[in-house]
Amino acid sequence: MTWQFAFGRLCAVFLPILLSFTFQGAHCQLVVSPAGPPQVNALAGSNVTLAVTFSGATDPTVTWFMAGLPVVTWTINSGAPPDIDEDRRKVLRIEADGSLSFVNVPLGYTSNYTVEIIKSGLGKAITAFTLNVFDLIQNVILSTPSGSAQEGAERFTLQHSMLQGVVEQQTWFFSGMEIKSSSHYSVEEKSLVILNPNRRDTGRYTVLLTNPFSSVTTDINVTVLYGPDTPMLEARPARPFYVTGDSLSISCQADGFPSPTAEWVFGSQTLVSLQGVLNLKHVQTSQGGNYTCILINEKTKKKRQQISILNIYERPMGDPQCSLQSVNNVDLRYHCQWLGGTPQAQLSFPALSNSSSGAGNLSLTFTASHDLDGKTVTCMADQPVEQNNCSITAGSPRMFLPAVETTVDSMGKIVVTIHCVSEASPQAVVSWSNGSEAVGLPPYQISRDTTQLELRDYNVSNFLLQIYTCTCRNPLGSQRREIQLRGPSISDSSLFTNHNATIVTLTWEVPPTSIVTGFDIQMKGPDSLSRNRNGNQTRGSSNGFHTILPKPGPARSADILNLDPKLTYMFRVIPKARMTEGRPSEVHRFGAAEGLSGSAIAGIAAGIPCGLLLLILLGALIYFCVYWNKNKSRPTRYPASRAVEKGGIKSHNNYNTARTETTPHNLLTGGMRSPPDYNRIHQTPSERTVALPAFIPPAPVRVATTV
Structure with missing residues (x-):
């Protein structure tokens, strides 16, 4: 085995291990977040869960805090039970994924909640919740603990209370308008304060209390006490002074709630009045002086007073009276009268006479003349207390309309x-x-x-x-x-419609001398309900006009309702004098466009044969004109001429043609014309002014000539 082979096998073993640690390091950050909305509303007595989700570690330690204090701690998937605050074990539960649940959550659990997840070597992750626990709002009452509202007071409070419930939001209204905090209103917790209340604050106040699970509205009427304002004194009749025997009343009133009571004082006497009105009958000069009105508000105990000065003098009764009378329908009598007073008034008509005057009564009679027609004459009344006058204008009858x-x-x-x-x-x-x-x-x-x-x-x-x-x-x-007088008639009528074309209004006018006691509104069109004279509803016929609405004599318009704008109606008005009907008004058409009427169809039917006959006559006329034109342009055949030439005889090929300067023979009967002037045929083109006539040589004729 070479060293290269050994190195390759070693790489094959350790490379996956290295990659595994590399990727694990990329996902080792601890993250926790709400699995639902961070703000949760719950109804008291219900179950609710603050759900969370986390990543970056397995089996971390979860701690829930309520208002900053730990209430639950637990290591996920550990065998040990969660550590729950002893006072909250009946309510709080921690779920396998670290979420916090509430069982029959009470109202007191409204708070801010924080969840903290810790894993050794990876730090911690935190997220927050807000839980609002509400109860149903019930039995809300509005009250005014500060007593009655008075104008000018510093403040007036409206307060709401309830048997149970949690209010999330309160809204106040005055006469349906929402109230906001301002210089005049202060919206506080569970109350509304009216600052410096006045009479305009009288009305209905409403409070709306809401939470996510209920809403309740309650109102109360508030009356602001005010007044009395400055008393208003008014004497009736209103005059600068009064005379002996006059009757008058002096009223004393002022705004206030409740209405203030009035009391009149004259000198040292308290006078009897009725609702602030002092009635003085047949006054004497001794009753002149100062009258004091005192107004009291029984609720606020506030008082106002005002003084009225009453002057009483002697004067004639009433005012001067002018009148004009006819004497035997010939003369005019001007009369002026002003009775009573000390002394009596001196009366005069300066425009009629400078020398005539009288005390209390004055009458002047003049012969009627055109100078007096339309002339205004004034009666001057001179009395120490008062100078007065009255006027009268004479006038002939003016033009009038019966x-x-x-x-x-x-x-x-x-x-x-x-x-x-x-x-x-x-x-x-x-x-x-x-x-x-x-x-x-x-x-x-x-x-x-x-x-x-x-x-x-x-x-x-x-x-x-x-x-x-x-x-x-x-x-x-x-x-x-x-x-x-005229019988029942209508001088003019019109029809108007509303914008929906479902109502029409008929209007009409009646001549001023027409005798009319009523009108029948008639319609022709679709079947419709109408009322007969007995008040019963009947269905009218669409084939002719029928009465749909009777109207009394003074009426000049009528409304017809519930029409179908897709249909066509005809309306007219029949004037009536009891049972006598006058000539109907013009017919007013209303509705959609309609087809040809019967008369129009009949006219078209009658017009078709007439049009055909006219075309035939026109064709015959054209044919006659063409035929006549054709005959007129056909060349005319003339008989052979047997003219005799004085100077000699010419012959050529056994045919002789005679040329003569005499006029041609008369044509034969049968419509033949004179032969053409053949001499003109031989003219040069410059000598001809018209086109050559068509020439047809005559048939050969043997001619005998005698010398």
């Missing part, structure tokens, strides 16, 4: 009321007529102020042609209008 109102009385009869009101001063007197006859007896009834004419038991068919005239007249002029 108004027609239609109702149905308890007997089901139509009642038509025509209103004619014209702005005028003095008030215009209205007279009524029907044609040339005055009206006033039944069935007509005129209102007391003559501005309304009422027609009872109105018959639409009998009265349509009658014209009613109302004339408004006062001393300055008159206005006259004629009213011709």
Whole structure:
């Protein structure tokens, strides 16, 4: 055996051993890590495990620490039992892989846990866990241990308590809005503190307590006591002073909770008031002076007071009153009145007369004229306590529009009321007529102020042609209008749809003199439910219009619901005067596009034969034109000429041709034309201005000539 062979065998033995130690050194680092989440939540009384996995050594020593204190120590796979803290042996268990298990874990085991694995010669490895043990939250109560909240206090506390449970998170809400710690709120453990509470803090407060296994919400109403604020005094009627005999009230109010009570003091007397309102009736000058209002909050015992100064004088009652009257419908009487007072007020109309005046009452009568129409006249009232005035403007009746109102009385009869009101001063007197006859007896009834004419038991068919005239007249002029009543009618209508095309709205207008007591909304289209006059639902026909909705006379719109946008509907409005129907409104189409209507199909059917007949006539006309054109361009055959030439006779090959300057013979009948001018044929091209005519030589004719 050579030394090379011996060295090879030695290498073969020691090389695997060397490689084995080399690889073992590469994996000898001790590593431990959680086999699950490092933070574990557990319900009290349940079993839970803090699972670990390790590598780099076999059978290491495992030690578990709870809040830094060792509670379990064990060498894996050793025959000795684990060393467990005596107080925790009923709860803690160590698994074969070094994991720590808890049996019926109590609430007190919430803590930070650390596992330490040690192997001699390899150091140690550490990893940490957090175990949170929770209990179900039950019987949460909100309370206010600090008593009632008062505006201006330093703080107000809301506190929650519960029978059992572990809270992981608490959230506070005020009127549904989450509360965060701020300059006004302080969220503390198990409580919410309102700093410097005010009246705006009154409301519902809610606390939400949660943990991974339960959630409970509880609320409480909090009312903040405040006030009274600065009293607000108000006298009604509000005047700078009052006169003897006036009645007035002075109210004293201020914000506060609970509502503060008011007390009035005048001089040394405490006056009776009702909820802060002091009523003074028929006051005298002796009742003028300072009235003090004192407001008290019964809860907070806070007081505020305010003084009201009341001035009472003698003056005429009310204000000056101006009026204008008609005298025999010819003259105008201006009147001014301001009664009472000491002394009585002196009244005058400076614009009418500088010399006329009166005490308390003044009347001036003038003949009506155009100068007074539209003129404003002022009555000046001069009294020591007060200077006042009133004004009146005379005016002739202005243009006006009559108004027609239609109702149905308890007997089901139509009642038509025509209103004619014209702005005028003095008030215009209205007279009524029907044609040339005055009206006033039944069935007509005129209102007391003559501005309304009422027609009872109105018959639409009998009265349509009658014209009613109302004339408004006062001393300055008159206005006259004629009213011709119309049957039920609609002047305009429109249709609108919503964005989903499931609802349509019909709107319509009625002429001002139309007699209408109601409307029928009609539809033509798919079958639909409608209500009859008895209120029962019926199914309408899709072949024609049917009423789907009745509307009263004042209505000017209607909504039709639950339509199918894929279908086609037709709508119209029928105006009615009781049982009499007027002309329908225009038909409004709504829905998807539809095929040709029956009338369109009939029109097309009638148009096809008419079109064919027109084509035949057109073809015949074209044929006739072509045929006529062809006959017109066909060359004309002429008879042989037997002309006589004065100067001699020429013959050639037994045929003679005569040339003459005389006009040719008349053509024979049968549509033959004159023969062409053959002399022009021999012209040079420059001498011809038109194309040569087609020439057909005549048939040979034997000619006899006499010399």
